[in-house]
Amino acid sequence: MTEFTIEQRPSVPLHSYQEAVEWINGLIPFGIRPGLERMEQLMEQLENPHRRLKFIHVAGTNGKGSTCAYLTSVLLRGGYDVGTYTSPYITKFTNRFQYNGVDIEEETLLKLANELKPLVEAMAETKLGSLTMFEVSTALAILFYARVTYPDYVVWETGLGGRLDVTNIVQPVISVITNIGHDHMDRLGDSIAAVASEKAGIIKAGIPVVSAVTQPEAIEVIKKTAQEKRSTLYLLGEQFHETELSVREDEQSFRFENLFRTIEPLTITLNGAHQRTNAAVAVMTLEVLRQYNALVVEDEALAEGLCAASWPGRLEMVSEAPRILLDGAHNPEGAEMLAAALKNTYKYDRLHLMMGMLENKNHQDVLKHILPIVDTLIVTEPDFRMKKEAFALADLVRGMRQQQLGEHSFELIVEQDWQAALQKLKQLTGKTDLGVVTGTLYLIADVRSRILYNSDSEKGW
Numbered sequence: 001m002t003e004f005t006i007e008q009r010p011s012v013p014l015h016s017y018q019e020a021v022e023w024i025n026g027l028i029p030f031g032i033r034p035g036l037e038r039m040e041q042l043m044e045q046l047e048n049p050h051r052r053l054k055f056i057h058v059a060g061t062n063g064k065g066s067t068c069a070y071l072t073s074v075l076l077r078g079g080y081d082v083g084t085y086t087s088p089y090i091t092k093f094t095n096r097f098q099y100n101g102v103d104i105e106e107e108t109l110l111k112l113a114n115e116l117k118p119l120v121e122a123m124a125e126t127k128l129g130s131l132t133m134f135e136v137s138t139a140l141a142i143l144f145y146a147r148v149t150y151p152d153y154v155v156w157e158t159g160l161g162g163r164l165d166v167t168n169i170v171q172p173v174i175s176v177i178t179n180i181g182h183d184h185m186d187r188l189g190d191s192i193a194a195v196a197s198e199k200a201g202i203i204k205a206g207i208p209v210v211s212a213v214t215q216p217e218a219i220e221v222i223k224k225t226a227q228e229k230r231s232t233l234y235l236l237g238e239q240f241h242e243t244e245l246s247v248r249e250d251e252q253s254f255r256f257e258n259l260f261r262t263i264e265p266l267t268i269t270l271n272g273a274h275q276r277t278n279a280a281v282a283v284m285t286l287e288v289l290r291q292y293n294a295l296v297v298e299d300e301a302l303a304e305g306l307c308a309a310s311w312p313g314r315l316e317m318v319s320e321a322p323r324i325l326l327d328g329a330h331n332p333e334g335a336e337m338l339a340a341a342l343k344n345t346y347k348y349d350r351l352h353l354m355m356g357m358l359e360n361k362n363h364q365d366v367l368k369h370i371l372p373i374v375d376t377l378i379v380t381e382p383d384f385r386m387k388k389e390a391f392a393l394a395d396l397v398r399g400m401r402q403q404q405l406g407e408h409s410f411e412l413i414v415e416q417d418w419q420a421a422l423q424k425l426k427q428l429t430g431k432t433d434l435g436v437v438t439g440t441l442y443l444i445a446d447v448r449s450r451i452l453y454n455s456d457s458e459k460g461w
Contacts, residue, residue: 060178074305163201
């Protein structure tokens with residue numbers, strides 16, 4: 001690491017929570033120089049507060065948030081104090097920083113932002129350049145847990161990738177890689193093996209790792225990295241297993257088996273077969289900590305915690321009349337999981353689906369899972385600068401309909417204004433039908449706020 005002194009100049013303080021959030025969000029989204037050097041320098045300036053915390057580091061293409069929700073819920077019921085750092089947020093910026101399931105207070109966030117601001121401004125004057133929005137958010141989280149709340153464990157979700165992700169500054173007690181998929185390939189690499197290599201970057205020497213990756217090339221990368229790091233790997237399908245026992249809407253149970261024991265039945269209220277996988281990953285993570293870190297969680301607390309876990313915006317029913325389901329399926333794997341859940345979990349006569357996407361996503365591979373099952377598709381635009389234009393998305397849909405769908409027909413509606421699109425979805429969805437809103441979480445956040453009348457919504461990264 002380059003050694004130099006950051007000179008602090010007088011800094012204009014932030015006077016309100018809103019000012020603090022605007023300042024953080026106004027920083028550049030991605031570092032011009034990728035890597036952890038800026039973060040390491042900042043932590044040095046702060047006397048390395050992250051070294052006092054026990055992190056459960058969670059990476060993966062999909063399922064990170066749900067896995068974090070399961071871990072947090074179970075640990076809380078086990079009597080532990082838990083910090084949870086996740087992104088993006090659905091409702092409010094403070095959602096990112098939770099302690100025992102409660103958001104950071106606005107006054108605390110303001111105080112910590114003011115502590116960081118002069119350091120951030122000073123570093124911007126050096127050759128390392130400005131810290132990013134995510135770097136400052138992550139530093140703020142570390143200060144919140146290390147100097148304000150002192151949790152027993154911090155459930156620590158990666159932002160993007162793993163190896164060069166800002167969250168990788170920490171030394172965890174266990175690493176978790178939920179799965180590998182086709183997302184952010186513009187930044188993480190153009191193959192599953194390349195993406196797996198980035199995610200495997202969170203594996204640390206001698207620290208156990210739990211994973212549910214399935215593709216042979218991804219498994220090979222994860223196993224090789226774990227072997228090189230002398231980390232014990234617990235892989236779904238090898239060292240632990242999940243078996244479906246029963247499934248119905250808003251309740252599914254499964255048997256969990258691992259090297260140590262079998263637990264059954266375990267029940268979750270999140271929908272979709274992928275949520276059983278995420279729950280099994282969380283259970284295995286806790287089992288490893290029980291064996292090697294003296295974690296004490298009674299089976300009753302485990303069962304209660306899994307059952308109580310919730311995660312907004314993922315197969316979430318936000319309205320019953322009409323029935324409207326939200327799911328942030330913004331990549332091909334997410335769309336495949338959504339389609340499977342719509343076929344296997346939910347009952348309806350007609351399926352009406354509203355979708356808005358970002359420009360940089362793999363739209364064709366998302367749509368191939370969605371188009372064969374819908375009766376109506378409404379394409380719209382999220383309220384975000386990187387949106388995919390509705391008419392361009394509709395053109396892609398028309399091309400795919402001609403080439404691939406044969407006899408299956410559906411109505412295509414183009415409505416650029418997401419609020420008007422939502423109104424059309426509500427009007428179309430009859431008593432025995434199901435309305436679904438999917439795509440980018442920027443759209444999900446707005447729709448969720450509108451339906452639940454949440455005036456506090458901020459949405460975003």
